[in-house]
Amino acid sequence: MNPITNIKNQNKLNERELAMGIAGDLTKSWHQVYKDSAWIYIGGLPYDLTEGDVISVFSQWGEVVNINLIRDAKTGKSKGFCFLCYQDQRSTVLAVDNFNGMELLKRMLRVDHVEEYKVPKYKEDADEETKRLWEKGCAPEAIELPDMDESQIKKAKKRLKKQQQAIAGLEQDDEILMEVKKAKKIAKKEKKKAKKEKKKEKKRLKKELKARKAENPDGDWNMEGKLLDVGAKSEADLYGENAHFDFGKKVEEKGKEWNERPDFEKADWRIIEQWKIIREAEKAAKAAKGETTEAWGEDKGYLPNRIRRNN
Known part of the structure; x- marks a missing residue:
């Protein structure tokens, strides 16, 4: 069957599950048939991609543990398809649903489950590196942590707590x-x-x-x-x-409310005489009101209190 037809049929199955409301329920999905296999088939790959490139693309859905990129026996060039194994079978469901029909470097990918993956037969002329890749693949190996005693575990917890505080x-x-x-x-x-x-x-x-x-x-x-x-x-x-x-602007000056005494030593005699006349008029007005006409008390304006007390 044409690969594009396979892609369309597979997408129709997913659309049907969405319409029925059973998408995400693996017990009722068509993916349930492949629950015992963590292998997927990837076709339509660009010929320039290596095993590492394919792992980089497909590792976003889970940890890749094995890959078999089919190459030409004489030239070593990629044939454009491979088999890939995940650590968790649920990752195959995500990869098939999301990558099937996707374009990668202007080529349409076909991704499907593999019910029974057959290990490739060894050839007499295969070198050791090729045999190793067939057996183990080129996926990153899981890191095994060494056994730790209680003191080391406490130190690790303290270090983790400090890191969490720093992040906060x-x-x-x-x-x-x-x-x-x-x-x-x-x-x-x-x-x-x-x-x-x-x-x-x-x-x-x-x-x-x-x-x-x-x-x-x-x-x-x-x-x-x-x-x-x-x-x-x-x-x-x-x-x-x-x-x-x-x-x-001209501002009208207000007249002074008191008759300012001129300086007798410096003022003109006419100003002094005029002041005397005004002063006599003020005294007469005060006398008519019954007020005192004396400008100062005895020595009040000229002697301080301390001198007057002594006298």
């Missing part, structure tokens, strides 16, 4: 990094959102400025535009109460 610390660091990345993403989104809102506000201000121009075409629109940009309604809102922003 790395996982925690990964979680922190993920949180930092999430925070950065959130900050980036908020920044974009603020930028969009700023653009919308700018458009709104332009429309408002346009409406104001239509209402008052003779206004100072340079200043109005500045006020709109910052969301202010007047210059007071824009500059505040700082006198630095008055720009030479």
Whole structure:
């Protein structure tokens, strides 16, 4: 039968099991017939692949313990098919279901169970290396751990515990990094959102400025535009109460509430006479109110308390 027809028939069996709801139940599957054999047949292999290449591809479904890649007796070139044995028979089910009909280096693979695998007959002209490959295959051998006493077992457990703690610390660091990345993403989104809102506000201000121009075409629109940009309604809102922003505007000075005494040694005599007149008027006003007209008590403005006490 044509290999492609075999591939299609096999895939139909798998589809039928899926439709019936028995996929994965080996007691009811067609794979149950081959439960006693861990060998599979692989056909349609690219001719350049070696035993190691085939093991690398098929070892993802289980531990490979033996392989027999059929080669030409004279040239030693691969004939494009082989027999492969897994350590666990369940691996054959995975390999057949997943690799049958798969393309490998532009060639379609045909993978099927082998019910009874026959060991190849030795030939008289076969060399020792070929005989060894036929008997043992080229799959990696299982590593046998040496016997350990109780002290060595305790040390191994401690070492394993430290490794697990180190792995847990790395996982925690990964979680922190993920949180930092999430925070950065959130900050980036908020920044974009603020930028969009700023653009919308700018458009709104332009429309408002346009409406104001239509209402008052003779206004100072340079200043109005500045006020709109910052969301202010007047210059007071824009500059505040700082006198630095008055720009030479005249400010009315408030008069002093008291009559400041001039320096008699430096002031002009007219200013001194004027001060005396104002001072007499203040005394008269205080006397009318019944208040004292003396500016200072006796020696109060000139002598400290410690001197007055001594006197």
